[in-house]
Amino acid sequence: MERAHQTISGDGLQIPLPLMQRYGLQPGAQVVLELGVEGIRVLPALAHRAKIESRALRHLLRHLGDxxxxxxxxxxxxxxxxxxxxxxxxxxxxxxYDLAGDFLEKPSTPLETMRRRAVEVMGDQ
Structure with missing residues (x-):
């Protein structure tokens, strides 16, 4: 387990952005603070299936149709x-999509590839 030492100021604790990014948290991401007797854990706010499906369908409707x-x-x-x-x-x-529900373009199939494959599939029927 990695450890980082920080000083708590009068405003609280600030975790440096590069450290947060190493764990997949970007500016604007929502997190959950888990408070327990062992300490405080910072976790990404995980998206639920319905949220992911809604985002995916909106993205596809906008770029590929229905x-x-x-x-x-x-x-x-x-x-x-x-x-x-x-x-x-x-x-x-x-x-x-990452676990927080943000779209990851690079590992996703390019829209043009999906469009071409959809035309091929429809032609095969």
């Missing part, structure tokens, strides 16, 4: 949203 369905699953380090062309069981891509 001819898609999704399936969201939480893994250890992220939410993985599998995207399907409507009426197809064959995935056309995947959207990745």
């Amino acid at each position: 001819a898609v369905t999704i399936e969201a699953r939480q893994r250890e380090d992220a939410w993985r949203v599998t995207v399907f062309a409507s009426d197809s069981l064959r995935p056309i891509g995947e959207l990745i």
Whole structure:
């Protein structure tokens, strides 16, 4: 376990941003403070499935239209949203969200790739 030593000022405790970023917390992220007899833990505020699905569907509607369905699953380090062309069981891509619910563009399937795959799937039917 990593340790960092800080001094509590009159305003409280400030955790340096680079340290927070190492643990996946970015400016504006919401956190939960867990207070216990052992001390204080800072945890990311985890998004629930409904929030992830809503964000994914809005993103897809804005960029691909409404001819898609999704399936969201939480893994250890992220939410993985599998995207399907409507009426197809064959995935056309995947959207990745961190556990707090922020979209991660780089590991996600590019929208143009999903668009091309959707056209291919619809042509196969």
